[in-house]
Amino acid sequence: MIAASMRQGSAAxxxxxVVPRQVVEPADPNELAATLQAASRDKQITVLRGGGTKLxxxxxxxxIDLIVSTAKLNTLLVHRHGDMTATAHAGxxxxxxxxxxxxxxxxxxxxxxxxxxTIGGIVAxxxxxxxxxxxxxxxxxxxxxxxxxxxxxxxxAGGHVVKNVAGYDLGKLxxxxxxxxxxxxxxxxxxxxIPQASAxxxxxxxxxxxxxxxxxxxxxxxxxxxxxxxxxxxxxxxxRLLFASSPEAVSAQVESAQxxxxxxxxxxxxxxxxxxWVDQVRSPxxxxxxxxxxxxxxxxxxDITTLMHDVQQMxxxxxxxxxxxxxxxxxxxxxxxxxxxxxxxxxxSSVWVGNVVVLRASHDLKQHVDVWxxxxxxxxxxxxxxxxxxxxxxxxxxxxxx
Amino acid sequence: xxxxxxxxxxxxxGTENVLREPIKLLTYECDALPHLxxxxxxxxxxxxxxxxxxxxxxxxxEGVPFVARGHGTGLSGGALPVPGGVVISLxxxxxxxxxxxxxxxxxxxxxxxxxxxTKQVAPYGYYYAPDPSSQQVCSIGGNxxxxxxxxxxLKYGFTVHHVLAVEAVLPNGELVQIGSPLPDAPGPDLLGxxxxxxxxxxxxxxxxxxxxxxxxxxxxxxxxxxxISEAGAAVSDIIGAGxxxxxxxxxxxxxxxxxxxxxxxxxxxxxxxxxxxLDGPSSEVRELFAVVEDTCRRAGATTVEVAPDDTxxxxxxxxxxxAFAAMGRVSPNYxxxxxVVPRTKLPEVLGRIAALxxxxxxxxxxxxxxxxxxxxxxxxxxxxxxxxxxxxxxxAGEILTYCVEAGGSITGEHGVGADKKDYMPRMFSDDDxxxxxxxRDAIDPRRLCNPGKVLPTPRLCGExxxxxxxxxxxxxxxxxRF
Numbered sequence: 001m002i003a004a005s006m007r008q009g010s011a012a013x014x015x016x017x018v019v020p021r022q023v024v025e026p027a028d029p030n031e032l033a034a035t036l037q038a039a040s041r042d043k044q045i046t047v048l049r050g051g052g053t054k055l056x057x058x059x060x061x062x063x064i065d066l067i068v069s070t071a072k073l074n075t076l077l078v079h080r081h082g083d084m085t086a087t088a089h090a091g092x093x094x095x096x097x098x099x100x101x102x103x104x105x106x107x108x109x110x111x112x113x114x115x116x117x118t119i120g121g122i123v124a125x126x127x128x129x130x131x132x133x134x135x136x137x138x139x140x141x142x143x144x145x146x147x148x149x150x151x152x153x154x155x156x157a158g159g160h161v162v163k164n165v166a167g168y169d170l171g172k173l174x175x176x177x178x179x180x181x182x183x184x185x186x187x188x189x190x191x192x193x194i195p196q197a198s199a200x201x202x203x204x205x206x207x208x209x210x211x212x213x214x215x216x217x218x219x220x221x222x223x224x225x226x227x228x229x230x231x232x233x234x235x236x237x238x239x240r241l242l243f244a245s246s247p248e249a250v251s252a253q254v255e256s257a258q259x260x261x262x263x264x265x266x267x268x269x270x271x272x273x274x275x276x277w278v279d280q281v282r283s284p285x286x287x288x289x290x291x292x293x294x295x296x297x298x299x300x301x302x303d304i305t306t307l308m309h310d311v312q313q314m315x316x317x318x319x320x321x322x323x324x325x326x327x328x329x330x331x332x333x334x335x336x337x338x339x340x341x342x343x344x345x346x347x348x349s350s351v352w353v354g355n356v357v358v359l360r361a362s363h364d365l366k367q368h369v370d371v372w373x374x375x376x377x378x379x380x381x382x383x384x385x386x387x388x389x390x391x392x393x394x395x396x397x398x399x400x401x402x
Numbered sequence: 403x404x405x406x407x408x409x410x411x412x413x414x415x416g417t418e419n420v421l422r423e424p425i426k427l428l429t430y431e432c433d434a435l436p437h438l439x440x441x442x443x444x445x446x447x448x449x450x451x452x453x454x455x456x457x458x459x460x461x462x463x464e465g466v467p468f469v470a471r472g473h474g475t476g477l478s479g480g481a482l483p484v485p486g487g488v489v490i491s492l493x494x495x496x497x498x499x500x501x502x503x504x505x506x507x508x509x510x511x512x513x514x515x516x517x518x519x520t521k522q523v524a525p526y527g528y529y530y531a532p533d534p535s536s537q538q539v540c541s542i543g544g545n546x547x548x549x550x551x552x553x554x555x556l557k558y559g560f561t562v563h564h565v566l567a568v569e570a571v572l573p574n575g576e577l578v579q580i581g582s583p584l585p586d587a588p589g590p591d592l593l594g595x596x597x598x599x600x601x602x603x604x605x606x607x608x609x610x611x612x613x614x615x616x617x618x619x620x621x622x623x624x625x626x627x628x629x630i631s632e633a634g635a636a637v638s639d640i641i642g643a644g645x646x647x648x649x650x651x652x653x654x655x656x657x658x659x660x661x662x663x664x665x666x667x668x669x670x671x672x673x674x675x676x677x678x679x680l681d682g683p684s685s686e687v688r689e690l691f692a693v694v695e696d697t698c699r700r701a702g703a704t705t706v707e708v709a710p711d712d713t714x715x716x717x718x719x720x721x722x723x724x725a726f727a728a729m730g731r732v733s734p735n736y737x738x739x740x741x742v743v744p745r746t747k748l749p750e751v752l753g754r755i756a757a758l759x760x761x762x763x764x765x766x767x768x769x770x771x772x773x774x775x776x777x778x779x780x781x782x783x784x785x786x787x788x789x790x791x792x793x794x795x796x797x798a799g800e801i802l803t804y805c806v807e808a809g810g811s812i813t814g815e816h817g818v819g820a821d822k823k824d825y826m827p828r829m830f831s832d833d834d835x836x837x838x839x840x841x842r843d844a845i846d847p848r849r850l851c852n853p854g855k856v857l858p859t860p861r862l863c864g865e866x867x868x869x870x871x872x873x874x875x876x877x878x879x880x881x882x883r884f
Contacts, residue, residue, distance in 0.1 A: 080744060083744040084745075149837070154833070155833050156834055157838075159809070159829070161742045161743065162774050162775075165548065165813050165815055165816075165817055166813050166830075167829070167830060167856065167857075168841055169549075169594055170838075172590075172591040172593075175591045176588070193646065194644070195644075196644065221615075222618035224617075224683055249690075252685035252686075253685065253686075295587075296584060297583070297584065298504075300505075326585050327585055354584040355585065357588045376579075377578045377579040378580050382592060384845060385590070385841060385845070
């Protein structure tokens, strides 16, 4: 039953230039579990693939025997709109998911820079964007998970109620695991109502200190934006505040925000507003430069802008976008590999930032830096769990994060 | 316990912080679930993370089971001692280590109470969101263990959404940092696994939480209804209108009577009352609150009382939060359950509970978080009447079955602990539970860290008997999926 969908890997399946020997697209959860079981028995190095939009994240693999794709696990299983929860197979794309949910005025508030990003891949990477300011990252919205394990079993944790503390939360463990523990079969999320109205306030800054002061003013105010972002491009910062609520509340908050900012601002709504946020989410991923993720303490934004200035001096132009309310940033560094590596080192040696991870990197850059950075304090515990879930060590072997 | 070992514990924590006289151990024999009791061999009260680590290391070396305990307010026997084991009380680890307003985070030791965090930051206009009813006394370490919620978690989430990082001692004695004060720590979310693991994977010694800016406006109303289904319809309509209230609480006639007797909140004499709170920017609250008010009236509310100020708002909440303890006024004993159902199944499950109450002859009060379907049925009984305590437990178990059959959970916020571990097979398959056990064994291979909690021990203790054990829970779940 596995062989039916098994085919030879091709250049189009390559991960970091490494062509997998074989590719399989299981037709259902049982096939997925059986595939993993066989791969584990035969010690085949296995990479799980959703939409393949973030497949290059991680260290360069030495070899890949098998790519297991969730492409055929693409059913939106149920939308319990009265309960505001929904369950989808791992291979359902975020776009497909949200189009269905919108029919009942609901959405899964997660941003992705990539068309075709799947629910499974989004959970496995815990990738997020601007609306995390209000809604958190995927792990905060995930309430249940079904997983296929390397011993051939299909297990579940959590459930489909938003409040539930029964048993260990394996969904959390799957979040950010990059498919190192098992394959996500389906995921259940709590949903939110699509806000009735929205508007975005934009202002530009050249001086990092002035930007930081305005950000602090908004942070300490009682404004409640859905997204609170900054974008650095061409040496200029753009502050972007997205308000989404009832129409009256949006107007009132936009007005307060405009009064609060020291710089002149514009209000964007409708189609152009959507473009602003597409730009905000996608700009760091334009071109082919290295993309680095990093975090900072929100009140240290002025220091971050100084650091960005230094990095610009080193690298020429950079694009940086950040969630200034939480201190989560992405930076794209074009330039040559030596420069990119120097920027990574500069960030890792800075006292102002942490959790510096290189998400997108050329094969060359990966030879110069460890994309994940130093091991976490609880690495032994993570390895013990990895050993339990994947005793043959086949899943994402050598690519990390564990 | 071996004298030599006791001396070692004394050397670590100081003789005055090692309790072994039975009279002193009594305090620790149960948490807030008093029908489960067990005397520990020893209680140690370490004064620092290093001392906690030394205690755990010593337990690991000697193979002595240990149970971490905060302030003992847990409702599932999660801090129930183990025979011959050590209770590690974290009561002395009660320092607020850092209040960082600009970065909106607070670092505390586990023995700090939940409310203390809000007290520390309130002068600056901030608060800590998770607000279990026991927030004046419960410890943040216990909140981390149980992933505590509260009335406001419908909008703001649970402890797991507000903890950024912890320092913890693993069962092997290793002191580790889990999570990060900065966003996006790489790797699997171990922090999310530890939070809510009920003290079975680690002993937490430090917690970094995020705090929130106080909303500009808070509005609370209390609506009275003639039937619970009318109140339920109001909740559905409010949420169907795209409004996520900060809290939606419901109390039935039994609970209302009890609250009145205890703290006199002056609730209207109704079959059901609904408390709805909205918070956020003033403009938003003003606009949406009018919708909520109107929705309640249209759903058949006999009275709608809007709290005109903070004092009146606190009065409403006092009545709600006192409801559990207040049951003592109307019943000699009561048993609290914590099952969850999908919100749309509330009327159906409440109907089944009412029928069960009639059939069993035990009054059941309902106080619950209606917004997220978290029921807290209070089963009233009199332990002096032979057989009633057992009957109450059976009734409680049956209610959990209703919750699972409706696609819900056996516990929304109180935890599984020792109390509900035998109900776990109603929710999870043997494989699910086996993987959870293996996960636990990977972290605690010698099974010393809070053993006997969360996961059932079927072959040893025997599972809960009765006709429900074989119920096709998975089948019910699958039927819902397609």
